[in-house]
Amino acid sequence: MSKKLSDRVKRIQNPQRILKVVAYTAIAKPLNGSLPRSNNSHFLRLYPIKYSYRNGKEEKEAFSISYLLKGIRGAIRHQVMKTCYDAGVEVCHTSDKATDKAGNSLLPKGFHLSGSCKGNGECIVHQVFGSMGTEGLISVYAEPITAISHKSAKTEVKVQKVHIATENRVCMTFDNKPVQDFGERYFSGEFTFEIDVTRCTSEQIGLLIESVINMQRLGRGYNAGYGRVQIKRFQLLERTIKRIPEWQEDNFIVKEELNEISLKNEVLEAMEAWNAYVYT
Amino acid sequence: MLTFILEGQIVTPIVTRKTEFYMERCKAIIKHPRRRYYNKINASKPMYPYSFQCYLGAIELHFRCSNTAKLKQKLKDLLQIKAIGRFHSEGMGLVQWIKGNIHSNYEPTHTKNTRTLRIRKGLPHNLTKDIKKLLWYALLHDFVNTPKHKSKIYIEPNLDGIAYLRNHHDKTEDSFIQLFQKYDHLAAMITRKIRSPRTNRYNWSSNSNIDFEKLATQIKEVASNIWKLYDYIYQSKELEQLNESLQHGHTSLRNHLLVIVNLIVHDFQRNEL
Numbered sequence: 001m002s003k004k005l006s007d008r009v010k011r012i013q014n015p016q017r018i019l020k021v022v023a024y025t026a027i028a029k030p031l032n033g034s035l036p037r038s039n040n041s042h043f044l045r046l047y048p049i050k051y052s053y054r055n056g057k058e059e060k061e062a063f064s065i066s067y068l069l070k071g072i073r074g075a076i077r078h079q080v081m082k083t084c085y086d087a088g089v090e091v092c093h094t095s096d097k098a099t100d101k102a103g104n105s106l107l108p109k110g111f112h113l114s115g116s117c118k119g120n121g122e123c124i125v126h127q128v129f130g131s132m133g134t135e136g137l138i139s140v141y142a143e144p145i146t147a148i149s150h151k152s153a154k155t156e157v158k159v160q161k162v163h164i165a166t167e168n169r170v171c172m173t174f175d176n177k178p179v180q181d182f183g184e185r186y187f188s189g190e191f192t193f194e195i196d197v198t199r200c201t202s203e204q205i206g207l208l209i210e211s212v213i214n215m216q217r218l219g220r221g222y223n224a225g226y227g228r229v230q231i232k233r234f235q236l237l238e239r240t241i242k243r244i245p246e247w248q249e250d251n252f253i254v255k256e257e258l259n260e261i262s263l264k265n266e267v268l269e270a271m272e273a274w275n276a277y278v279y280t
Numbered sequence: 281m282l283t284f285i286l287e288g289q290i291v292t293p294i295v296t297r298k299t300e301f302y303m304e305r306c307k308a309i310i311k312h313p314r315r316r317y318y319n320k321i322n323a324s325k326p327m328y329p330y331s332f333q334c335y336l337g338a339i340e341l342h343f344r345c346s347n348t349a350k351l352k353q354k355l356k357d358l359l360q361i362k363a364i365g366r367f368h369s370e371g372m373g374l375v376q377w378i379k380g381n382i383h384s385n386y387e388p389t390h391t392k393n394t395r396t397l398r399i400r401k402g403l404p405h406n407l408t409k410d411i412k413k414l415l416w417y418a419l420l421h422d423f424v425n426t427p428k429h430k431s432k433i434y435i436e437p438n439l440d441g442i443a444y445l446r447n448h449h450d451k452t453e454d455s456f457i458q459l460f461q462k463y464d465h466l467a468a469m470i471t472r473k474i475r476s477p478r479t480n481r482y483n484w485s486s487n488s489n490i491d492f493e494k495l496a497t498q499i500k501e502v503a504s505n506i507w508k509l510y511d512y513i514y515q516s517k518e519l520e521q522l523n524e525s526l527q528h529g530h531t532s533l534r535n536h537l538l539v540i541v542n543l544i545v546h547d548f549q550r551n552e553l
Binding site for chain 1: 292316317318319322323329331355359363369370371373374377379381383
């Protein structure tokens with residue numbers, strides 16, 4: 001039975017533990033799919049964002065479309081699997097199918113089928129990421145990305161400024177004009193993402209840190225040279241969020257207070273806990 | 281009875297099929313909805329990607345209660361909500377609460393009840409001559425070769441007066457064809473929902489091959505009487521396996537023809553034709 005929408009509500013847990021990671025990519029394509037009547041693949045499009053910038057002495061306003069950065073959780077999961085494989089720990093594979101229609105094995109060595117370890121002897125990947133019908137412990141979020149070239153640009157909403165463009169991949173031409181263009185959108189630049197590790201134990205946080213440091217791939221086209229990621233820095237934070245209604249007679253405005261503390265010692269403890277988990 | 285309204289902005293799309301739903305004993309309404317499709321690919325399995333409908337826009341939560349203390353406690357609880365719907369672990373369904381208010385006599389604005397179209401089992405008897413002609417053309421218009429497309433059953437049945445329909449896609453000043461085009465476009469708009477191109481006339485739900493010559497002769501036999509023609513199309517399993525448009529492989533020719541006829545009959549019975 002699938003859950004109702006009313007059961008799928010996530011609340012703030014104070015204090016939160018956030019693993020904040022800053023990464024850089026030269027070119028990456030975490031795309032959502034093609035739009036109707038188009039062969040081009042696009043990002044998941046969000047709102048057009050209003051921003052103001054200075055043109056000499058003038059203040060000008062413009063709009064820029066924001067996009068969602070997809071596929072970070074999947075990329076982390078694949079890296080976690082690789083980390084566990086290197087450490088000799090047998091964990092869940094992403095698939096719950098053993099063979100395809102022709103009878104070829106889909107399950108590589110060193111892994112078991114997704115969700116088969118439920119109950120006794122649950123593996124660490126299943127604990128963190130869950131499987132079909134089992135909720136995972138972490139959630140991943142990145143601020144929407146947008147292409148604003150003005151250095152003096154100011155936005156009311158939190159966004160990440162990167163370079164976004166389309167790569168033309170013309171498949172067929174007639175009279176020097178493209179007939180089929182399977183173009184793909186890409187972005188490049190520095191970006192930040194956050195992993196909510198509030199419910200994780202220290203060994204699980206250690207595994208995530210170990211994996212995030214060595215993270216290499218994001219999005220499609222890795223074999224063609226796209227989607228290589230360099231991790232620049234990371235931080236473990238303790239974050240408390242307070243949402244308070246400010247009443248004015250029968251109306252109120254919601255105000256949000258945010259406090260962050262860096263957890264240096266917990267990072268080392270988590271790494272040690274992961275090493276201890278591997279050697280026992 | 282007091283009503284408390286909490287307003288917010290959807291940051292990342294909420295995965296839901298409807299823009300109005302119930303959650304946490306509140307009625308949630310997505311205002312100014314912008315539909316998006318969230319695609320998921322599982323690279324480890326040989327399978328087609330999943331697609332989920334989701335919405336962006338402003339969100340309102342309505343909660344009704346008689347006690348103000350309970351109302352304020354509920355507000356505290358609701359303000360803790362961070363994400364709604366599926367895939368919140370992937371950053372979907374994030375919500376930012378902005379403001380709210382309390383109404384003592386709040387009357388929700390009901391949406392207008394739109395007329396529902398019911399597909400009739402048979403045509404009514406009290407039809408005028410003009411309507412009979414219009415219905416006859418509506419039932420047969422897709423079996424005719426036109427400059428835009430060939431007959432949708434590949435073979436055109438030889439019938440008197442059918443040549444008039446060959447130009448039903450053209451821009452003309454003929455009021456009869458203009459009236460027919462209005463209903464044709466309306467029915468196409470209703471039935472075409474998912475775009476899925478096909479290279480032949482069989483739709484995605486078809487299981488068997490169709491004898492098109494037999495189908496054309498059977499249509500020709502019943503074409504003289506519109507009641508029999510309607511009944512034949514209503515019960516036809518062959519026409520259900522054919523698509524109305526090559527770009528929309530989930531539609532069926534039977535449904536398209538029945539929707540046009542029922543729209544015409546519906547308007548005729550209300551004197552709105």
